[in-house]
Amino acid sequence: MINSIKIAVDAMGGENSPKKVIKGIEIHSSASSNIFYNIFGDQRIIQPMLSETNINKNSYKIIHTEKFIRDEDSPLAAAKKGKDTSMWLSIESLKKMESDAIVSAGNTGALFVIAKLNLKMIDKIEKPALSALWPNKNGMNIVLDLGANIECNEKNLVDFSLMGSALHKSLFENEESKVALLNIGSEELKGNNVIKNTYQLLNETKNSLFEFKGYIEGNHIMDGDVNVIVTDGFTGNIALKTAEGTANFITSELKNALNSTLVGKLSSLLNISNLKKFKKKLDPRLYNGAILLGLDKPVIKSHGSTDEVGFANSLKVCEKIIKGNLIDKIKKNII
């Protein structure tokens, strides 16, 4: 195929892999065209699975390896033993210009350490950031950093604003990117010194990527007034996981309440199409996929516990990032 997008797929990481990975490729390939998949993993397991799918035989290649990184491996141990693993080889294919982006549902820490070992940082960016999609009332937020850096300085947070906006623009090309800094109040005087200094810097930054909207508090993240939310990795990780825990708590309490009586069960049945719509809007598979920003190639992490639909969505994110020229957008705008 000519001019196709080449995605490196680590087939061996995460729950129910490689099955969900192959099925995810099938879902993605049926809705996309001109995508070529470099699939890294155990050919003896993967080939029979692929044969059972409708994936066009000219749209993939299996790069065989028997080694893979386990979820319980420490990032450092993984990096040491890593060279012949499916994760290492798939990242190396970016370095060799054989693939345009990589997706893995495997060990998060290992993926980032191996990516940092093999890929270059974008010039002028000191720290990479982990970003993800987070639903809001009008669509989706990009939130970063979600845990790559426990402590960040002003320059890092300004970089994150630029990188997050570039990602937002790549994924949602018709929307304006609006950046806000996560803080404990909306007044200028609130927060620690790093946040206050970042506020000043962003206010003075002239750029064509985003509009700076000031501070945002945790309870307004999902209002939809902004769509790129910037914070350090410690705070971002706590915020994301707290939101996840709250969502799980509420939906399980709701389920208990609706199923607690016969009338309840019956009327829930009647109402099932509406409840399904509700579930669909909040389906975490829709925004599956964290993106490591700051390296000169796109590295996408699919959630370890997601299924084939979630994995297919990570592939979709990959495709959009490449088509949207994410890395170029960052390079052009970085200060």
Next chain:
Amino acid sequence: MINSIKIAVDAMGGENSPKKVIKGIEIHSSASSNIFYNIFGDQRIIQPMLSETNINKNSYKIIHTEKFIRDEDSPLAAAKKGKDTSMWLSIESLKKMESDAIVSAGNTGALFVIAKLNLKMIDKIEKPALSALWPNKNGMNIVLDLGANIECNEKNLVDFSLMGSALHKSLFENEESKVALLNIGSEELKGNNVIKNTYQLLNETKNSLFEFKGYIEGNHIMDGDVNVIVTDGFTGNIALKTAEGTANFITSELKNALNSTLVGKLSSLLNISNLKKFKKKLDPRLYNGAILLGLDKPVIKSHGSTDEVGFANSLKVCEKIIKGNLIDKIKKNII
């Protein structure tokens, strides 16, 4: 009345005050005995409202003042003009030993500045912490600090663990207090230095108040495995508000989904008792009331936007804190 608990009530703060305050007192007094309310505010407005209630005339006194602090006043401006305001006078009545605890639904920042100006810190505690109730699967968590201190050291976080457990024991006397430190991973090596040092200190701390259970991630706050969650004021504030925003987002999405068709509306009606049960369990009025810990008298902040039911619950928290000897528990256990 002899041996009664005396609560200082700032009647003039928050939305719909003093009406909700007086009605809150009526609700609380109907379910409690031996409570005396020192009510601070404009007698000309409060007295007619009190006359319309069933509150026993011997169980309250109005301390008249025409001055009060507005929600939009800065804490410093409030402290300067404050001396004759309902908030200042109600806190001063603690200093004069005329009341045992104070509740206000007014300006949070002003309440804490005026409390710190008038009341002593408990010996050996350097920083006060703002704590609140947060529901979990088995009951309630105490979470602190929620914004009083942007940065905290190891000693502060150990103090917060002791104070949070003392509060937990006062409110839920039959439960064991289990402390966890909010962090971005559950392994010992994760987090910043302050958190890692606090982990070590808490592991070595021998005390009769709580059991230390290690780190907790944001997504497990509501699991109910621990019940006292300790963090710095920046992280705690972001976590609490993010949970609030997520809960609002999900319930409003659910409401939209259930009301989007006629069948949906009808079956929601059928299911209304179950949905009400659900709503009741998550009713924020149930855990209304933040508690400032570290001062030698209990200072309780009711949410500005709560109603009379929420205000009555703050009064209940007050009562439990006094009956549970919160301040003594802290003094006995502080290191």
